[in-house]
Amino acid sequence: MPRINLAVIALTICGAALIALLVLGMAAQGNENLFFACPQVNEAVSIEKADETEAKLTYEIVDTVRVKAAVNIDARQIGTNHFYNDIMGYAMTSGSFFTLNAQQEKRKVAVLNETLAMESFGTFDIAGNQISLNNEMYVIVGVIKDNKEETAVYVPAILTNTSISNFIEVIETEEETLANLKSLGVSQNSFYLANLGEFAKVIKSKFALAWWLIALVVSCFLSIKGVKVIGESVRKVKRLYKEEYLGEVIKSCEVQKIMLFAIGALMGIGIGIYAMLQSAQIFLSWSKYANALEGISTLAFGGKISALQKLSLYSDSAFAFFIGGVGIGIIGAFRHKQNV
Known part of the structure; x- marks a missing residue:
């Protein structure tokens, strides 16, 4: 043997x-300098208040919608802010992500991910085209490479008339993040905080x-x-x-x-x-x-x-x-x- x-x-x-x-x-x-916050209790932050803060943070409000373009497709609608693709590190395939002005002026603009763009239009060069979300017309401003296989569309969260509960912030120190949370009216004990970096x-x-x-x-x-x-x-x-x-x-x-x-x-x-x-x-x-x-x-x-x-x-x-x-x-x- x-x-x-x-x-x-x-x-x-x-x-x-x-x-x-x-x-x-x-x-x-x-994930450097990223700080994640999620609720421990049923508490959320208003979108208007979050947009007013000087902190660089982003958030997601996820829902399922029927996207009406060339074809009807069920997709994830992600309500967020203009910092989203920057903080998440997602590249734009074509066009651009919606801007702070578009967000503040509540323009009906949308960014499609590559999967949805290809299934709806068969191409990524679609900036300027329109889609229907919840029976309202949105102008497409870009296509984002979010590495998702499922279809997704990104719109300004201010249009959803709701509150945010999960958000990620770019930070320098943990104390800075706690101060920003306090400015949003969020108590430290009500949110779970995690330093992703x-x-x-x-x-x-x-x-x-x-x-x-x-x-x-x-x-x-x-x-x-x-x-x-x-x-x-x-x-x-x-x-x-x-x-x-x-x-x-x-x-x-x-x-x-x-x-x-x-x-x-x-x-x-x-x-x-x-x-x-x-x-x-x-x-x-x-x-x-x-x-x-x-x-x-x-x-x-x-x-x-x-x-x-x-x-x-x-x-x-x-x-x-x-x-x-x-x-x-x-x-x-x-x-x-x-x-x-």
Whole structure:
């Protein structure tokens, strides 16, 4: 029966986990300085009040409508403001998103996503065309690439005569966001707040944490190995000193080996301490923001929240596989030592 090579298994698992962590970390990018708020109780913010604030925030009011253009199509109607595509990072395929002036003047303008544009008109060059929403005519000002497979149309939320309950804000500090919420008449206890930028950093940091743990394991191994080699060389030097002059002993290979491995052991200890500090810092951030989106269930903002939740779950799983691979590698190293 062929013998299982634990080192190969450990390298395979750790390598695959590292690649997964890197990809998941890259997918979590694009959420810098974003702050998500959703209600804990039945409380909302008026659209007029939100538009008056100087904070850069966006919101979604989602409904289903029948879009009447070349054909009749049921689509998601998303009421929002002029910051939406900027904050969400969506590119315009053609035309432009509706402007602040259009929003303030309550113009009946609409932006179609690529799916709806293609199904309704068969082309993306449709700015200036009209569609009917709830028996009212809207002028199309652009087509947006929102990466949605389902049809969607974006209109100024001010036309929906309702209130917003979920919104995302671009922030510099958490204190700034709390101040903006207060200016909207929202109490901190009535809304659930989540710093999406910090949450995304936790997802991205797991890749770095994996490398710091590798550095810690390797430095521990090298330090232990260096101390053992130094101990063996010191015993040889003692025996050599009884037979040779001190000058000859100092020039010997054993003394040089002691100096070399002493430097290596000190470097290993230094790297290990630094790796421990870095790992501890990441773990503290992880523990603080790991559950930032726990319990939130919302389709707001194109599934951005649920996507981050899934990325967090997947990255946790990948990191667990990585730890398992490291454990297998350590077991393999001890088993090899015993066989030797």
